[in-house]
Every structure is written in C-alpha cells, then in structure tokens.
Amino acid sequence: MDFPSQLTPIPHAAGLHAWMPAGGGSWGFANCLWIVSGDEAAVIDTPYDQPLTDAMIRAARPILGTRRVSTVVNTHANGDHSWGNHLFPGVDIITTRSGHDHLAHEPTPQEMHHLLNETPAEGALGWYLRRHFGVFDFLSARVTPPTTTFSGKHVFTVGETEVELIEVGPAHHAGDLIARVGDVVCAGDVFFPEDHPPHWSGPLQSVIDANETILGLSPRVIVPGHGGLKGPGDLSEHIDYLRTMQSEIRLRFESGLTAREAMDDIFRRGLYPQLGLPERLMIVIALEYGHLRGTGPDHTVIELAHSAAQWAFDQHTETRQMPVA
DSSP, X not given: OOOOSSOEEOTTOTTEEEEOOOOSSOSSOOOEEEEEETTEEEEEOOOSSHHHHHHHHHHHHHHHTTOEEEEEEOSSSOGGGTTTGXXXXXXXXXXXXXXXXXXXXXXXXXXXXXXXXXSOTTSHHHHHHHHHHTTOOGGGOOOOXXXXXXXXXXEEEETTEEEEEEEOOSSSSTTOEEEEETTEEEEEXXXXXXXXXXXXXXXXXXXXHHHHHHHHTOOSEEEESSSXXXXXXXXXXXXXXXXXXXXXXXXXXXXXXXXXXXXXXXHHHTOSTTSBOGGGHHHHHHHHHHHHHTSOXXXXXXXXXXXHXXXXXXXXXXXXXXXXO
8 A cells, every 4th residue: 555655734834744644434544743843843643553654754754854753642542543653762752641541451563463363254353354454564563652641731842832732531542632733733533534433432422522622722724533634614513423423322222222223223324424434333332332321331442343343244244145136
C-alpha cells in the first residue's frame, strides 16, 4: 500500500501539518498531527507499526528540516495511535494517567501478531483480522509507555506554540485526550467520522460529551482520529449520529432484544448507509448494553472484536450463498 509522501498543511494554521494515511473503510490507519515551531516539533499520535511510522517521518522531513521532535502525545493507548512511539527516542511522551493505567488491558503487538497469524482463517475472527489487519507488521511495533501523565488539563509549548491537552475520557477509550492548538483541535478517536466508529469504553453519553467539549472550543479545523479534515458542522452531524444510535440501542435494550438482535434490527432499518464498516456497531451495542445493565464494560477487547467479526462474517457468508437471479 502507498502511504502519503507529504504532510498535509492545516489551512491557515502556520506550523501545523497532518499525516493522513487512509480514508474510510479501514482499520488502523490513524491520523497524526505535526506541530512545528521555532527549533522544535511535536507529534500528536504515532502510527501502528514501523513501516507506517517510517513513511510518516520521511514525509515530515521537508517540513522538519534540522528541528528535533521534542514531544510525542498519545490521544489514547490503542496501538494505531501509539505503537510508533519508539521511533522517536529521547522525547517526552505525554498521555493521560488513566490511559497509562489502561495499558495493561490493551492487546500487545505480539498478541496481535499471534491473533493475525494463528487464529484459524476459516473462522470469523481469523477471516476478519486477515482482511483488515493483514497489512500491518506487528512484530515491528512496540509498546513504549509515557514519560509524562496528567489528569484534567496539561499545557506544554513547542517552540513558540502553546498546546493544550484536555482529558475527555473515558469515552472512546479509558484515557482519551484532545489537543487544542489555537483554533485547531486534534480529536483522536472520540470523533470518528466516515465509518461507524468502534468505541471501547463508553457509555455513548461520554462520547457525546467529549464531542460537545470539542465543539465548545469553537474549532475552525478538527483533525479526527481517522478520515479527512473536518469542520464544526461535521462534528455537529456526528453528535447527531451518536445521539441517534444511543436512542436506538436503548429502545432495543428496553424491548428485551439481545445485542445481536439489536444489531440485526438496526441494520435492517438502513440507518446511515453512507457510513462504512457497519459491523463495528456490534462493539458499540455490546458496550452500551453493559452500561445500561449497570455493569459497565464487561467484555474484553478481543471479545468485542470477535462479535463484530462474527456479524461481518455472517453477512459475507449469506451474501455468497444468495442465488444468482
């Protein structure tokens, strides 16, 4: 796969550039924001593996020049936003305290490699992992813990540019943060447009609250965790989507449907057909059901991923078995 050979300048924002490796319909290709000011640079999020991170660093060289990267920020602990940290040796790595504490519950690169290569290919999870994660070199990735953690808010400078970090988790993840640089906000995965988003912590109300926090900052440009650059109108539409899904899931929970029955029913209604990867709603529904039961997140990441994979596998199998007219 070809990766961007250049960073994308953020319009009317001197020193800010985004690396956006892919659009909708994919897992693992997260956006990263570069902040270049004075003789320093910082990176918000690092890619999933070494080939991706190396490609990003090559793309940044014309902008970086002789400057050194002094700081890396991880918006949360998912590997596609943090497993390239080790390729920035000696930097200050910043994330939330809760995100750091959750590292022990995240799959490691070695576990992802094992799942990708050892899970039976004829089963739902193996089929799904190979389809969506087979391009990644997990043996080249590494978990590199933060050197600085915070709760609430944290401010640091890159050259002459101030960066404000605001904790908004648990929402997408246990330890979400957003980064504000002037009127540009790097949202991480709390803002996940273009596809149905997977959320691993929740509840959905917390994801909605996180997005409303972003909107309250009056951003001109928003860098989502995945997909293209967005504006406040896009964010408002995403909040509407989240509220709709929150209502639809609650309705089916109160009607006594299982998570899978709720998924099938919502899918039959044809809500948001423009969004890709509908199977990820299985993750959100299972998570939201746990919160509605009062138990909170009661599935592991792998269990949640397997539920999405199984639904996608079943749809794929049913489609292949349909008679040709």
